[in-house]
Structures are given as structure tokens and as C-alpha cells.
Amino acid sequence: MSGTLALASAIAEMDRDALESLVRRRRPQAPAGVLDPIGLAAELLRPDSILRALSPLDRDALAVLLGLAEEPRAGLARDTDTRTAERVSALLALGLLGVEDARPVALPEVTNALRHALMTAGHRPDDLSTPPPSRSGDNASAPPAAPPSADSWVTAALTAVGQTAECLRVLRDRPARLNRSGSVAVASVRGMAESIGIEADHAAQALAAADRAGLVASGGSSLVVSERAEEWTESDHIARWLDLAATTLATIPAPLRAGLVREEPLAAIAAGLPERFPLLSEAESTAARRFVVAAEYLGLSSHGRLSSVAELLHSGERAAAERLVRDLLPPAAPGVYVQPDLSVIVPGPLAPADEIDLAALTVPEHIGVASTRRVTEASIAEAFSRGITPHQARAAFARVSLTGIPQPLDYLIGSLAERVGNIQVSEHHGDDGRTRIVVGSSELADTLTVDRALQHLQLHRVDPTTLCSRLRADHVLAALADARYHASSPRARASAKAATESTAPPRAQDAHDDLPEALSDLVERVFLAARSEPGTSNFTRRLELAIRDRVPVRVTAEARGQQHTFLLLPVSLSGGRLRATDQAAGVERTLPVNLITAVESA
Structure with missing residues (x-):
């Protein structure tokens, strides 16, 4: 006996919102062929569609489905129980029950698919009515553990924000390679972690958080920063964390959300999902475990328990969460301590402008609530190649340093200014040669022309600060680098910028986003057909x-x-x-x- 007619009757009774919700959740695979409730019912009773709908249901909902199939009238009598009535309504809304003589009835296709799936997963259908076995370590008589203290998540939150910002800076200059599956290559993650001075697992978590927040995008075979990343880095550390936290909480797997209670650690909830959700796929179980790790990394939880801020965000109280975060997270630090050994002690999060300037002139050594950075010859030379002048570098250090500019730092900036001098290498089309080198001073031009390491470039002077070579620009850049002259190429910077802006950030489809046109048209056809x-x-x-x-x-x-x-x-x-x-x-x-x-x- 087919359940198509009973399901079609249930569909025909739905209003437009309920019908749209059903289509959004079940996602018919062939919407163009659905013209009426009968057609939609037949589509939803396909075995693959039924299994997708059954997979996220807990054992109580599955027990209701089997109860209605085995003893229809007894099952309906239990609808006087409020919880059972709610489950029946939810199952009707999901298209897993039909209607006959104004009463909910089981659908044979759903019942058969459920029994087969349970047996395949190693569960006996009769066992659904019995409570799941207690997990090892559970103690019902033990008092609930204390919730996390108000500031126990702060260290993780500030560290995650700092590491995510550093990962974005690395991606801005060196896009990460993507595998064919779309995941970031392990070698790229390790290289990024080494350059920042953090663990590879933390770099992977930071990239995942950035992806959820739309701060990165796929640029062909590479991962690059998105246009939204600049806006994020220009925000203060509190707004940054709230963004990462809210977008991560929005991706919490549905089975984990269903069991989310503060009295039980997230890890324990995730471990118990296979018993609570007998048909849960391994992919969904893995997603739940990954969320637990991500929540701990971002400071949404501490020792496995959601913080009060995370609970507010999860319940949609963004304004209250922001007020609490601003009370608990420290304000921006007034400055940093630049040491004579060129190390930089950052006592806390900085104002966005100070952080951006400091990051442009230093390299990270440790990222945390208090961080350590270092000024190196390469970091200053790279800043000069980006167009920062020696005067601007000194001004930036003078503004952010609470200890002034130590003599070793002043000497390093001065010596590199003489040596680097903003050497710009570009292609040239003319009789003078194929490459033009523009330097910041005539003295530096004199040095380049007499340097034996550069004699093979056959440099000749066009004016006091301009040289030309008959070799290609990439050969000139390589030779200058080998001779320890830091040069830059406008073309290389333009290419990097183009790669960064090559694509819009990917966005996960929100549960309330507009339906695709094909599914929206399906809803309209079925709704009208049911009333024609x-x-x-x-x-x-x-x-x-x-x-x-x-x-x-x-x-x-x-x-x-x-x-x-x-x-x-x-x-x-x-x-x-x-x-x-x-x-x-x-x-x-x-x-x-x-x-x-x-x-x-x-």
C-alpha cells in the first residue's frame, strides 16, 4: 500500500509558509516535475529523500513514527501527551507522516525505510522505546559541575582573534594552496603556522573561523582574503571576536543544538549523539565533534561548557552579549614596549590602527593575550618595499612604543633606508633597456652601479635616481635580492591585489535565505494546485x-x-x-x- 495519497492530503492542508518550510527542509531533487501535492508527495517518498529526513531525528521521534505504524489508534491516543503531540506535528511538517480522515497516519514507505535503516545501523526497532544506555563516566547522582567562570574563556578568545588576524595577513601576501576537495593543503597550513609561530592545528582553526565569517574566499586553486577581511581587521578586538563567535554558533550542527544544555559538557553531548540519534551519519557526528573543538578554540566554551556570552549569542541576544563582552574583555592597550634587542612586548590587544602599523613593521613570535613580536631587517625591508618610508616607520614606532625608539632600532631603520631606499623595479620598453630601477637617492644609485655582485646586470644611469638594465625585470629582482638589496615590483603587488579581489567570499546558505527560483516556483504550483x-x-x-x-x-x-x-x-x-x-x-x-x-x- 502506498502512502502517496495520505502525504498528498497532508501537503494539501498546509498553508504557504508551512509548504515553503517543508520544501526548504526536504529539498526535492527534481522540482521541475512537481506540479501538485501528489507530485510533491511522490518526490518526498523517494528512498534517498526519506533517509535524509530520518537521519537527524532523535530516538523519540523515530519511536513515534514506528508507534503510529504498528498501532495507529494507540499511537494517536498518545497524542494527548503534549510532547508526543508536538513530535507528531513536527513529523507532519517534515513530510514524514500523512493525513487520513483528518488524523495523522504512518506512511508505509517511511516505515519500511526506517526499519531497514535501523537494522543496517545495528539497532533493533523495538529498542527505540527503551532509554539509551548511560555513557561511561556518567553519574546521575553527582551534582552538576560549576559553570565556567566569567573570564575563563577570555584567554582563548583573545588568542583566537590575534591568530586569525595574523593568518589573514599571511594570506594577503601569500595565498594558500587548495586541494581538489577545496580544503587548504596541509603544507600551506604548516607553512603559515611556522611563519606566525603557532601550532598547525591552531592555524587550521583560525582559517576555519575566518571562512565561516566570510573573511576568506576561493581564488581558483588558492585561498585568498576576501573584501570583507579589511573591514574586519579595521574593527576592534571585541567586534572581531563577536563576529567570529556569532558566525561559528550559526553553524552548530542541528543534532548538537538539540542537546545543547549548559549542565553537560559539549564533548559529552557530542559523544552521546549516536545513541540519541540512531541514524546519524558519520559525517554529521564528525561535524559535531569538530564544532566542539572550534568552540573551545574560540572561547565559546571553557572546559567543554558554553560561556554565558555564548549562550546569549546562541539565543539571538546579540546586544546583551556585546555588553557583557565589553565588560569582560580588556580594553585596548595604550602601547607596546620596544626592547633594545628589537623584541616588542604587546601587553594586550591594540587599537586597530596601532596593530596594523605594528604588524606592517614586525613579525610575530607569540600570539596570545599578551603577545611578542620582533623587528627584523627583513620586516623593515618588506615594509619599505610596500611603500612605507623611513620617516613613517619611525613615526609609527614613536606613536605605539611606550619606551621610545631604542638606538638599535633607529640604526636599523637608518641603515636600511640607505640600502633599500625604496628600490622600485619595473618593466621598460625603450632603447635604454628592458628594466627600469628607480631608487630613493643618488647615493644608493652610485652604490648599485659599482657593486660587483650586480655587474652582470650592466646597469647604466638615466638620471641621478634612475637606472636601466637590458635584462628582464624578474632577473633584476632576483639579482638584487641575492645581493641583499630589498626591491619591489609594482606589477607583483598589483597581481597580489588582483588575486585577493578575484572572487567574492563564499557564504553558507542561511536557513532563512530566499529559496532558489526552481523551489520557489514549486511551492507556488503545489499551493495553487491544492486549492484549484x-x-x-x-x-x-x-x-x-x-x-x-x-x-x-x-x-x-x-x-x-x-x-x-x-x-x-x-x-x-x-x-x-x-x-x-x-x-x-x-x-x-x-x-x-x-x-x-x-x-x-x-
Whole structure:
């Protein structure tokens, strides 16, 4: 016996919002072929569609499905129980129950698929009615553990924000390679972690958090920063964390969300999912475990328990969460301590402008609530190659340093200014050569022309600060680097910028985003068909199903006070008339729909 008619009846009773919710959750695979409730019911009763819908259900909901299938009337009697009634309503909304004689009924296709899936997963259907076994280590008599203290998550939160910012800076200059699966290559993650001075696992977590927040994007075979990343880095550390936290909480797996209680650690909830959700896929279980790790990394939880801030964010109270975060997280530090050994002690998060300037002139050594950075010859030279002048570098250190500019730092900036001098290498088309080198001073130009390490470039002077070479620009850049001259190329910077802006950040589809056009059109067709003439009565849908499946039915019609029953093979139903083949008489009959009083299976 098919459950198509019962499910079609349930679909026909749905209002537009309920129907849209059903289509959004079940996502029919062939929407173009769905024209009416019968068509949608047939699509939702496909085995693959049923399994996808059953997978996230807990054992109580599955038990209700089996209960209605085994003892329909007893199952309905239990609807007086509020919790059971709520589950039945949820199952109807999900298209896993039908309606017959105004009562919810089990669908044979769903029942069969559920029994087979349970047996495949190693569960006995009869076991659903018994509570799951206690997990090892559980102690029902033990008092609940104390919730995390108000500031126990702060260290993790500030560290995650700092590491994510550093990862974005690395990606800005060196996009990470993507595997064919779309994940970041392990070698790229390790290289990024080494350059920042953090663990590879932390770099992976930071990239994942940035991805959820839309701060990175796929640029072909590479991962690059998105346009939104600049806005994020220009925000203070509190706004940054709130962004990472909210976007991560929005991705919490549904099974984990269903069991989210503060009295139990997230890890314990995740470990118990296979018992609570017997048909949960391994992929969904893995996603739950990964979320637990991500929550701990970002400071959403501490020792496995959600913080009060995370609870506010999870419940949608963003304003209250922000007020609490601003009370608990430290304000921006007034400055940093630059040591004579060129190390830089950062006592806390900095104002965005100070952080950006300091990051442009230093390299990270340790990222945390208090961080350590270092000024190196390479970091200053790289800053000069980006267009920062020696005067700007000194001004930046003078502004952020609480200890002034130590003599070793002043000497390093001065000596590199003489040596680097903003050497710009660009392609040149003319009689002078193929490459033009523009330097910041005539003295530096003199040094380059007499340096033996550069003699093979055959440099010749065009004006006091401009040199030309007949070699290609990439050869000139390599030679200057080998001779320890730090040069830059506008073309290279433009290419890096183009790679960064090559694509928009990917966005995970929100549960309330607009439906794709094909699914939106499906909702409209089904909604209108359920309310169109010749009616939406139960026997009309039986005729539609018989037409669709090309099976005969017994049709009873009443005329002039007499009833007549025919064995008919329905052909079409339109204009208020049924056209069908009378298989017993061997003729075609046309019956007005308003005369039909019953339609039964043959």
C-alpha cells in the first residue's frame, strides 16, 4: 500500500509558509516535475529523500513514527501527551507522516525505510522505546559541575582573534594552496603556522573561523582574503571576536543544538549523539565533534561548557552579549614596549590602527593575550618595499612604543633606508633597456652601479635616481635580492591585489535565505494546485494518483438517486469532469466530478 495519497492530503492542508518550510527542509531533487501535492508527495517518498529526513531525528521521534505504524489508534491516543503531540506535528511538517480522515497516519514507505535503516545501523526497532544506555563516566547522582567562570574563556578568545588576524595577513601576501576537495593543503597550513609561530592545528582553526565569517574566499586553486577581511581587521578586538563567535554558533550542527544544555559538557553531548540519534551519519557526528573543538578554540566554551556570552549569542541576544563582552574583555592597550634587542612586548590587544602599523613593521613570535613580536631587517625591508618610508616607520614606532625608539632600532631603520631606499623595479620598453630601477637617492644609485655582485646586470644611469638594465625585470629582482638589496615590483603587488579581489567570499546558505527560483516556483504550483477546482477532496486526489500511476480504481457515482459503481482506468481530470476507460464494458466514460461519491482501490 502506498502512502502517496495520505502525504498528498497532508501537503494539501498546509498553508504557504508551512509548504515553503517543508520544501526548504526536504529539498526535492527534481522540482521541475512537481506540479501538485501528489507530485510533491511522490518526490518526498523517494528512498534517498526519506533517509535524509530520518537521519537527524532523535530516538523519540523515530519511536513515534514506528508507534503510529504498528498501532495507529494507540499511537494517536498518545497524542494527548503534549510532547508526543508536538513530535507528531513536527513529523507532519517534515513530510514524514500523512493525513487520513483528518488524523495523522504512518506512511508505509517511511516505515519500511526506517526499519531497514535501523537494522543496517545495528539497532533493533523495538529498542527505540527503551532509554539509551548511560555513557561511561556518567553519574546521575553527582551534582552538576560549576559553570565556567566569567573570564575563563577570555584567554582563548583573545588568542583566537590575534591568530586569525595574523593568518589573514599571511594570506594577503601569500595565498594558500587548495586541494581538489577545496580544503587548504596541509603544507600551506604548516607553512603559515611556522611563519606566525603557532601550532598547525591552531592555524587550521583560525582559517576555519575566518571562512565561516566570510573573511576568506576561493581564488581558483588558492585561498585568498576576501573584501570583507579589511573591514574586519579595521574593527576592534571585541567586534572581531563577536563576529567570529556569532558566525561559528550559526553553524552548530542541528543534532548538537538539540542537546545543547549548559549542565553537560559539549564533548559529552557530542559523544552521546549516536545513541540519541540512531541514524546519524558519520559525517554529521564528525561535524559535531569538530564544532566542539572550534568552540573551545574560540572561547565559546571553557572546559567543554558554553560561556554565558555564548549562550546569549546562541539565543539571538546579540546586544546583551556585546555588553557583557565589553565588560569582560580588556580594553585596548595604550602601547607596546620596544626592547633594545628589537623584541616588542604587546601587553594586550591594540587599537586597530596601532596593530596594523605594528604588524606592517614586525613579525610575530607569540600570539596570545599578551603577545611578542620582533623587528627584523627583513620586516623593515618588506615594509619599505610596500611603500612605507623611513620617516613613517619611525613615526609609527614613536606613536605605539611606550619606551621610545631604542638606538638599535633607529640604526636599523637608518641603515636600511640607505640600502633599500625604496628600490622600485619595473618593466621598460625603450632603447635604454628592458628594466627600469628607480631608487630613493643618488647615493644608493652610485652604490648599485659599482657593486660587483650586480655587474652582470650592466646597469647604466638615466638620471641621478634612475637606472636601466637590458635584462628582464624578474632577473633584476632576483639579482638584487641575492645581493641583499630589498626591491619591489609594482606589477607583483598589483597581481597580489588582483588575486585577493578575484572572487567574492563564499557564504553558507542561511536557513532563512530566499529559496532558489526552481523551489520557489514549486511551492507556488503545489499551493495553487491544492486549492484549484475541481476541488481538493480525498477522492479527487485518489483519482489524480490513479492517473499518475496508471492503475484502475472503483468509482461510485450517484445520479437521480441511484448509485452506480464502475471499474475505471482514469485518463484525465479537468474542467470538472473525469475521463476514464471502463475496462469491463470496453468503452470510454466521462463523469462529472460533482456526481462522484467514492473512489476506492480496485
